[in-house]
Amino acid sequence: MSSHLRPMAAAAVLVTAAALGTTAFVLPATAGGGARAATEKAAPTPITNGTLTWGVLERYRAYVLGMAKGEITVADGATKNTDDTFTFGSATGQYDGGGTHVVTAAFKGSVTFKSTLHGFEVTLSNLRFDTGTGKLTADIKKNGVSTPAVPLATVGFTGPVMDKLTTKLTKEFADQLGSDTYKDIAGDPLSAKLELAQPSPSPSAPASQSPSPSAPASSSPPSPSSSSPSPSADGPQQLLGGRLTWGMKESFRTYVLRAKGTVTPADGAARNGDTFDFTAGKGTLDAKKGTLDASFAGNLRFQYADHHIDMTFANPRISAQGDKGLLILDVKTATADKKDVPFATLSLPKADYKTANGVLALNGVRAALTAEGSAAFLNGSASMYPKGERLDDINLAVTVDKDTTLPGGTGGTGGTTGGSGTTGGTGGTGSTAGGGSVGGGTAGGSAGGNLASTGAEVPAGPLLAASGAVIAAGAGAVFLARRRRTPRG
Template sequence: MPVRPRRSFALAAAVATAAALGATALATTTASAAEVPLSGYELTWGIKQSYRTYVSTYAQGTFTATDGASQAANNGVFTFTDGTGTYDTTSHALHLTFKGTLTAKSTLHGFVREMSDFQYDSAAGTLTADLVSDGGTKQQDVTLAKVAAPTSQDLKDLGTTLTAAAGTFLGSDSYANAAGDPLSALKPASTTSPSPTPSATPTQSATPSATPTQSATPSATSSSSPSASPSDTVSEPATKGDIADGRLTWGVKESFRSYVVGSVAKGKISTSGGATQAAGNGVFTFTGATGNYDTDADTLTAAFDGAVNFKGHEDNGTYGLDLTFTDLKATLDGGTGKLTADVTSLGEKSEDVVLADLKAVSTEVTAKDDVITLDDVTTTLTAAGAKAFGGFYQSGAELDPLDLSVALTADATLPTDGASSTTGTGSSGTSGGTGGTGGTDNSGTTGSTSGGVTGSTTGDVSGALASTGSEVPVAALGTAAAVTAAAGAGVVFAMRRRRTQA
């Protein structure tokens, strides 16, 4: 076996080796014992928690562990046994091969994935396995994950990064370069102290303590290798923790924004408390994210500062429409979740209202450069959200998509966002056209495409809001007296009867 490049490596294996060979053997065969045999190791690795969840939940599939492999309870991680291999006393590199076969199968999604012959190589920093997809030809020694270099005196909880080959085999390119579950390669009886046997033989325990001269040497002579390898680990964000900052961009519903500032509501939209609105009656951006994340579990909870207020249908300073969203919070677990907010309508506040169901493009929550970014998250109005809009929009209606990005460290740079880069505070409340005012011949005139109606001086209506397809959210407007100032009670209630989905 060729000598692998020198790198810092925990000497748990060396100590175990001493137990296997004995101090005398080590002393008498120094020249020929560059590689010594190892046995009795176990590999523990869960691939990726979200993948296990996908197989067992969404795909309604199963994992079957055989030939020496096992799976922990509650769809937990996998263990492969009878690890044998060699430890190089010169380079301190370790190579182990494990027994056990793991099969992931889903009849619903039509796949069978078989993995066996797992091998861990500390010098290469890889975990390989033989792979079979759907009963096809076996691919041997495929690199499933890059493994972080050990930094302590055991091989426990080493970071892993799935490869492109793993993504292809598991059935989703989103797994490529994603953080996998941590990996451990240990002797079951020596988890905390890797040398229980040598401790029974003082002479042996003295010899390994001399061998650690090698452990001291690598830390000096091969310091470049460990600092390079851990730098990969350090550059990757922690798998879970608190959010340092972030922003959420969401337009609520484009047709609703158009209605508020249009010729019927003749209202205005304003933002405050850290929220902004993009120019041209655009989308809103909420800032100052707090919360937590777990990229192994693919979960994210983020709350944002800022408020947006919609006002319309004014009558002597009183608004028939006065709706405020604040304290927005997005939660995601495996690509689905909820958007909640505190909702104040006509002075009455309801906290933590679930406005929308969320569905991300990917089930993964992954970080790049210490930032988690989720774009084009689908938002679907809930029953509680429909109530917040006064029952005008139906539960299940599609709202504007949502984008969010959160920083995991204080010095991480959030991506440029068009809405948040604007300095304005939103629309000042334009009337949106002259529609609905009626002509002197009582025949009415056609309003503008930003929200006009074909109206008359009698309040009769022959059409809904132009071009946007939106409707007047009558039930959210308050009393009919307030509404009459905008377009007449007849206009509002006639339009309510003529609802068409925005």
């Protein structure tokens, strides 16, 4: 291993045994020369799991349970700890190890503070943070009014380990809690533990070579650049396959299932954990212009007879250019049948449209309802969600190489999800899909919608890869804890 280490601002790798808390030693995340250059070009590494623990503010909890004679409840995968703090799980997001070393992460679960005596009900959901900005945000539903992406606190991401970090509450959060006295005061300490996807062996290796679990330390997640020159890379390329993974909207899905309704994938769609795969991708990719037009087969039908819900979302299409895009759907409800609805805006602030070994993967793509999407999302004559409502994030992978196998996926089609509290609900980790992340901004989900008993949600995009990596990160340094593989003879 080279003795030339990058500056301390770079991430460091903390190698541990399979269990947390065991004795560890530190290695540099990158070395000089070619290894450094390769890492700087690498795609962001997906976060596949993890937890965030925070109590919000002890003083506020005491007020709710004491003077306000209220209650505090957790749901959607969050848990309450013995010290009265809360743990949110099933983290998604990414670590940008190619230059900024910024971690963006979102967590499932919600906590509700309610007092009938004092007339308030405040639900925090979809907690997420960005170590680059130092902000902790959440979607808040207060007395029935949803406000997405409320900055809750600034977090002291100053050290290499995310354990008992300082927090300072914001004015925006103080307003939501109903008292200016909470502005700029110290909140409860925050801790987080995250897992990263391990790099996959490059599929571009010669056929005579087998991927080795003891690959050199300079191996990195798939690069957003193609591993070999392509004569057609300077113009539009035909897509020869593709898969889009999406859960539509977690709170709506959960609402239907908990009410013993059904969610049925068909015609090319297949269940993938708590989300769904749409297959048979086709269209065009122009890496030079940074454009993608891709269509996928399949539909999702949501049925809940007692509330007269019968909705089908079909044939998703992605039209993206640069850092923006549209999700286009056919939407059928009991009262309307609309084709080619520009259903949601897409945010791709870090998308790179170059393929890696013939594959373009865009993960954690943020989606929000358009006015047209809101108008098409009908129950009877009323729209169920307003313009701007966050939907689940989207993961997609397309290929321009007929011999390339797409990462992840379910491989099957069809199947009906029956409604129960444990089927298709919240709090699970999902299943694996996708590969190295190329796109995606801050991972996250949406505010809890306008449905009773839906809860608030984090996007239900699948975990992107099997992982044995644990990250404990600050703004300037990230520790990546990876389980060693034992070579098998």
